[in-house]
Amino acid sequence: MRVERGRIRSGGRRERSRARRLAMFDFLIVGAGLSGCTLAERLANELQARVLVVEKRSHVGGNAYDAYDDNGVLVHKYGAHLFHTNDWEVYGYLSQFTEWRFYMHRVLTWVDGQLLPFPISLETLNQLYGLSLTTEEMEAFLARRRESREINNSEDMIISQVGRELYEKFFANYTLKQWGMPASELEPEVCARVPVRFNRDLHYFADRYQGMPKQGYTRMIERMLAHPNIKVLLNTDFEEIRHLIPYKSLIYTGPIDEYFHHKHGPLPYRSLRFEFETLDQEFFQPVCVVNYPNHFDYTRILEMKHATGQQCRATTIVREYPQAQGEPFYPVPARRNSELYRKYAAEAEGLTDVYFVGRLGQYRYLNMDQAVRAALDLFQRIRAQGR
The missing domain is CATH 3.40.50.720 (NAD(P)-binding Rossmann-like Domain)
Known part of the structure; x- marks a missing residue:
């Protein structure tokens, strides 16, 4: 090259x-x-x-570009990129250019003064409401709250799965911040991407192949x-x-x-503004991504050291602010x-x-x-x- x-x-x-x-x-x-x-x-x-x-x-590298900041922390310059797939051919293809660090992604969300597992799972409901539901009881719990409706948009999709209360707590404001419009104006597949789990699985993705390029995405792409x-x-x-x-x-x-x-x-796109902050401590938060659906102007805080496995004294966090203008992301x-x-x-x-x-x-x-x-x-x- x-x-x-x-x-x-x-x-x-x-x-x-x-x-x-x-x-x-x-x-x-x-x-x-x-x-x-x-x-x-x-x-x-x-x-x-x-x-x-x-x-x-x-x-x-496009939006997957990563690089070391002035404090030696490997950061993703354009938001977190977590590789996951069930496509063996894609995984095998990229494996020609990188070794992988095994990493199972977890997300927490700040709701009602608690850090709760996300997507919604058995563990999420038990922590949120102080319950001890079983899988069968969770199904009954949600069945009482779901609304039967024709699926025309993302709001319909979520309310038909978990009901209005959980929709308001976890999805409504986050979606409005992220996309600049309510879920009722977005196609159903936007929120359909987020599953509901009737078990205690705390991982965000269920794909067979998950991980991070050992030397980062930029190095992988340079080899390509x-x-x-x-x-x-x-x-x-x-x-x-x-x-x-x-x-x-x-x-x-x-x-x-x-x-x-x-x-x-012009076709509409959503952009992001990133606010980086380096802290003189090993970690800032317990997982790579914490969502803030109902507070602050940003949607989430990223801490990539959880995903990269890098060991160093400092850590760098990134706050993501969705916006209409700027580099097109979505x-x-x-x-x-x-x-x-x-x-x-x-x-x-x-x-x-x-x-x-x-x-x-x-x-x-x-x-x-x-x-x-x-x-x-x-x-x-x-x-x-x-x-």
């Missing part, structure tokens, strides 16, 4: 013509996150394609890009070079509406946004040799394993097409 940190500048017509004759890439990939880097690696290693990855940030056919341009906006660098096919992992210059109107899963996205998807279908992939390119909330899966599937498509 050859990395260039400067920007390509537009020269004269003769210089640009000479560049087109001398340089040719089979694929230009916009974005050096997991989707883009998976495709770069596959195309270079399997098809011997010449690949240029263009990244507007100063680093590879370590091929002589892969070139990387950092600090470079695609719009600045899209007509300067010749290539045969384009893979775009940025916001799909941005590619089309927002011709149908497509907003509301029905009207899906309808707008379909207009852009139709535009994309009419293009030749242009592929859209990833959370922003597909306007879908994808976990890391899903982003890698989408990239691997796209690679198989490209290979079948004989590109």
Whole structure:
């Protein structure tokens, strides 16, 4: 992998013509996150394609980027990234580039003056209400509180599972902070991602494969890009070079509406502001993530040392503040946004040799394993097409 940190500048017509004759890439990939880097690696290693990855940030890794702060603590610069999957192919693929540290993620949530296990489980209800329910009694407990309703949105989804009181305590305000709109305006799958457990399992995920790259995500992704056919341009906006660098096919992992210059109107995204604080103590909180649904402007506090297993004197915590403006992190899963996205998807279908992939390119909330899966599937498509 050859990395260039400067920007390509537009020269004269003769210089640009000479560049087109001398340089040719089979694929230009916009974005050096997991989707883009998976495709770069596959195309270079399997098809011997010449690949240029263009990244507007100063680093590879996308939102999974991690680095050591000034106090030597390995932090996730764009929020916690916890790898989990049931997809053996995805796990096996990434295992070529990293060893794994076994880690089972836990989340606590601050409700009614208590730190309670989340998602809602038998243990959560027993602590919250001072009970000693069994699994069968928990089912009966929730059955008395559930509301039978047609599932049109995330509010319907949760209230039909646990009732209004638990919805108000754990979900309503958190969802409003996170998405900037009530759960009643979000698609059902937003809150359907969070299970209800009728046992004492305190782990957040139930996937078969869980862990953290032993040397971090950035190191893993750098290994993915370590091929002589892969070139990387950092600090470079695609719009600045899209007509300067010749290539045969384009893979775009940025916001799909941005590619089309927002011709149908901008797609809404949610962003995050991160507030880092380093403390002269080993740990700040008992688990990696603590949610604050009903207090403060932030949604949660992260302490990555629990996940990375790093041993050092200091710890760094991160408070997450959702916001409407800023770097796009999450497509907003509301029905009207899906309808707008379909207009852009139709535009994309009419293009030749242009592929859209990833959370922003597909306007879908994808976990890391899903982003890698989408990239691997796209690679198989490209290979079948004989590109």
